[in-house]
Amino acid sequence: MADPVLDVRDLHVALHTRRGVIHAVDHVSLHIDPGETLALVGESGCGKTMTALSVIGLVPKPPGVIEGGQVLLGGDDLVPKSDEEMRRLRGDRMAMVFQEPMTSLDPVFTIGAQLMETLLAHRAISRADAHAQSVAMLKRVQIPEAERRMDNYPHELSGGMRQRVMIAIALLCRPDLLIADEPTTALDVTTQAQILELLRELRGEFGMALLLITHALGVVAEMADRVAVMYAGRVVETAGVEEIFANPRHPYTKGLLASIPDLADGQERLATIPGTVPNLLHKPPGCCFWPRCPIAEARCRAQEPALAELAPGHQAACWKASA
Amino acid sequence: MLRYVLRRLALLVPMAFIISIVVFVAMRMIPVDPGELVLGPWATAEQRELARQKLGLDQSIPVQYLRYVTTAFQGDLGRSIKSGKEVTELIRATVPNSLMLGGTALALAYLIAIPLGVVAAVRQNTLVDQGAMGFALIGISIPNFWLGLLLVLVFAVNLRWLPATGSGTAAHLILPAVTLGLQYTAIVARMTRSSVLEVLRQDFVRTLHAKGLRRGRIIYMHVLKNAVIPVISLLGLHIGGVVGGAVIVETIFAWPGMGALLVNSIIARDYPIVQAVLTLLGVAVLLANLLADVLYAAADRRIKM
Numbered sequence: 001m002a003d004p005v006l007d008v009r010d011l012h013v014a015l016h017t018r019r020g021v022i023h024a025v026d027h028v029s030l031h032i033d034p035g036e037t038l039a040l041v042g043e044s045g046c047g048k049t050m051t052a053l054s055v056i057g058l059v060p061k062p063p064g065v066i067e068g069g070q071v072l073l074g075g076d077d078l079v080p081k082s083d084e085e086m087r088r089l090r091g092d093r094m095a096m097v098f099q100e101p102m103t104s105l106d107p108v109f110t111i112g113a114q115l116m117e118t119l120l121a122h123r124a125i126s127r128a129d130a131h132a133q134s135v136a137m138l139k140r141v142q143i144p145e146a147e148r149r150m151d152n153y154p155h156e157l158s159g160g161m162r163q164r165v166m167i168a169i170a171l172l173c174r175p176d177l178l179i180a181d182e183p184t185t186a187l188d189v190t191t192q193a194q195i196l197e198l199l200r201e202l203r204g205e206f207g208m209a210l211l212l213i214t215h216a217l218g219v220v221a222e223m224a225d226r227v228a229v230m231y232a233g234r235v236v237e238t239a240g241v242e243e244i245f246a247n248p249r250h251p252y253t254k255g256l257l258a259s260i261p262d263l264a265d266g267q268e269r270l271a272t273i274p275g276t277v278p279n280l281l282h283k284p285p286g287c288c289f290w291p292r293c294p295i296a297e298a299r300c301r302a303q304e305p306a307l308a309e310l311a312p313g314h315q316a317a318c319w320k321a322s323a
Numbered sequence: 324m325l326r327y328v329l330r331r332l333a334l335l336v337p338m339a340f341i342i343s344i345v346v347f348v349a350m351r352m353i354p355v356d357p358g359e360l361v362l363g364p365w366a367t368a369e370q371r372e373l374a375r376q377k378l379g380l381d382q383s384i385p386v387q388y389l390r391y392v393t394t395a396f397q398g399d400l401g402r403s404i405k406s407g408k409e410v411t412e413l414i415r416a417t418v419p420n421s422l423m424l425g426g427t428a429l430a431l432a433y434l435i436a437i438p439l440g441v442v443a444a445v446r447q448n449t450l451v452d453q454g455a456m457g458f459a460l461i462g463i464s465i466p467n468f469w470l471g472l473l474l475v476l477v478f479a480v481n482l483r484w485l486p487a488t489g490s491g492t493a494a495h496l497i498l499p500a501v502t503l504g505l506q507y508t509a510i511v512a513r514m515t516r517s518s519v520l521e522v523l524r525q526d527f528v529r530t531l532h533a534k535g536l537r538r539g540r541i542i543y544m545h546v547l548k549n550a551v552i553p554v555i556s557l558l559g560l561h562i563g564g565v566v567g568g569a570v571i572v573e574t575i576f577a578w579p580g581m582g583a584l585l586v587n588s589i590i591a592r593d594y595p596i597v598q599a600v601l602t603l604l605g606v607a608v609l610l611a612n613l614l615a616d617v618l619y620a621a622a623d624r625r626i627k628m
Contacts, residue, residue, distance in 0.1 A: 056533060058529065090534065098529065103525060107527070107549070107625060108623055109545065118535070153624045153625070
C-alpha cells in the first residue's frame with residue numbers, strides 16, 4: 001500500500017487561556033491515503049477544526065500551543081517547521097476550504113486577483129500564465145463564463161459560486177491534501193449536493209487526499225471512505241464508512257447515528273444524546289463521554305479507555321465496546 | 324460613476340444658493356450699522372443715511388440679496404467696506420495659500436497616520452502600539468493654538484531654525500502645517516488602528532493565510548485596502564475642516580489664508596468679505612464630501628452609486 005499522504009501521530013494541541021488550559025486536540029492520530037477521503041465527524045467544539053488548523057499550521061498562537069505529536073505530510077514532519085516553511089506548503093501541497101463562503105473571500109479584490117495571487121505566491125510564472133491557469137481552474141469547477149467572472153467581485157456571486165471559487169483557489173497548485181471544513185454547511189440543499197458532487201469528481205481527477213470535516217452524517221455516507229469520530233478533543237472511534245454505519249461500537253457513535261431522522265420509521269420524537277459536550281476546561285476523569293453515556297459503569301468514571309482494535313481497521317475507545 | 328458625479332455636482336447649485344441665503348441673512352441680522360463703521364462714530368445722522376444708501380442698505384433684504392446675486396454672477400462680489408479692495412481680488416490672493424497649508428497638513432497627517440495605525444494594530448498591545456496610541460492621545464488632546472505657540476517658542480524663538488510667521492518659502496510652511504496636521508494625524512491613526520484590528524478578525528484573512536501568501540502582502544494589500552475604506556469617509560470631513568478650520572492656525576502664524584481673512588473681516592464687520600468667504604467655504608465642504616464619496620465607491624465596489 002502507498003504511504004499515507006497525511007499521517008497525524010499522537011497530536012496534542014492545547015489552548016492556554018486565562019481561565020485554564022483547554023486540550024482542544026488530545027492525542028489524536030489519523031491517516032489518509034492518496035485519493036482517499038477521511039471524514040472527521042463530531043459535534044461543534046469537539047476539536048475537528050482545531051485538528052485541521054494544526055495540520056495546515058494555522059492554529060492561532062497564542063493561545064494555541066502544539067504540545068506534542070507529529071504531523072507527517074508525505075513522510076515529512078510539519079510540527080518543527082518554521083513559519084516560512086509552512087507558508088510555502090500552504091496553498092501549494094495542502095489547501096483548505098472553509099465553511100463560510102460568504103466571508104471567506106476578500107470583498108474588495110476581484111475573483112481573478114485572488115486566484116492569481118495564489119499561483120504567483122508559489123510558482124515562478126508570468127501573470128499571463130497565472131491568468132490562463134486561473135480561468136482554466138474556474139472552468140474546471142464549473143463556473144459559467146469563467147473569463148468574465150475573473151473581473152467580478154465576491155459580492156456579485158452566489159454562495160454556491162463563491163464556494164466553487166474557494167475550491168478553485170485551493171486546487172490551483174494541485175495539492176496532495178485538501179482539507180474541507182464543513183464546505184456545504186452554509187449552503188442550501190441543492191447547492192450542497194452540487195458542491196459535494198464537484199468535490200468527489202475533483203478528488204478522483206487530481207488523486208488528492210481529502211480530509212472532510214462535517215457534522216452531517218448524510219455527507220459522510222455519500223463522500224467518505226473512512227470515518228473518524230471525535231469527542232471532546234479525542235478520536236473515539238474510527239472505521240470504514242460502511243462498517244461504522246452498520247456496526248458502530250462506541251456509544252457516542254451509536255447516539256450520533258440514532259439522531260439521524262428516519263422518515264420511514266415513523267418515530268414521533270427525534271432521538272438525541274442527552275446532555276451537552278463537556279466543558280473542556282474541566283474534563284471529567286475517566287472516559288470523557290461517561291456523563292452522557294447510557295451504558296457507563298464504574299470503570300468508565302475512573303479510567304480513560306484507549307483506542308483498541310476491535311476488527312481490522314475498526315478502532316474504538318470504549319471499555320464496553322471490546323466486551 | 325460619471326453620471327453620479329454630474330448629478331451630485333448639479334445638486335451643488337441649489338445647496339450653494341441655500342448657503343448664500345443663510346449667510347446673507349445672518350450678516351444682516353448683526354446689529355451693527357455698516358454706515359457707522361465706514362464713517363466712524365462722529366458722523367452725523369445724514370452722513371450715515373447717505374452711506375447706507377450708497378451701500379444699498381436702505382432696501383429690503385430680498386432686494387439686497389437679488390442685487391448681490393446678480394452682481395456675483397457677473398464676477399463681482401462687491402468691495403471691502405474698510406479697504407475698498409475688490410472682494411474677488413482678496414479671495415483670489417488667499418485661496419492658494421489656504422489650499423497649500425491645508426493640503427500639506429492633511430498630506431502629512433495621512434501619510435504618517437495610516438502606516439502608524441497599521442503598525443499599531445499589527446503589533447497590538449506591544450510597546451509600539453502603546454507608544455503610537457499615546458502619541459495619538461496627546462495629539463487629540465493638545466489644542467492647536469497652544470501647540471502653535473509652543474512650536475514657535477521652541478523652533479523659532481529658541482532654536483531659530485524656522486520662521487515664526489509669514490509665508491513664501493517652504494520653511495514658512497512647516498510650523499503651521501505641523502500645528503494644523505497633528506490633530507488629524509492623531510484621529511486618523513486611531514481610526515486606522517481600530518479599522519485594521521476589525522479587518523484582521525475577518526474570515527477572509529484566514530483564507531489568505533491558507534493560500535500561503537506572505538504576511539506582508541496580506542497586511543499591506545488585503546487588510547489595508549479593506550481598512551482604509553472607513554478612513555476615507557473621514558477625509559471628506561477633514562478636507563472641509565482644514566479649509567475653513569485653519570482660522571486659528573492662520574492667525575497665529577500670520578498665514579495669509581482664507582481663515583485669517585475671514586476672522587479679520589468678522590472683527591471689522593466687513594460683511595461683503597464675510598458673506599463671500601463663508602459661502603465659498605460652504606461649497607468647499609460640499610465638494611470635499613463629494614470627493615470622499617467618489618473615493619469610497621472606487622475603493623469598495625459593493626457601494627452602488
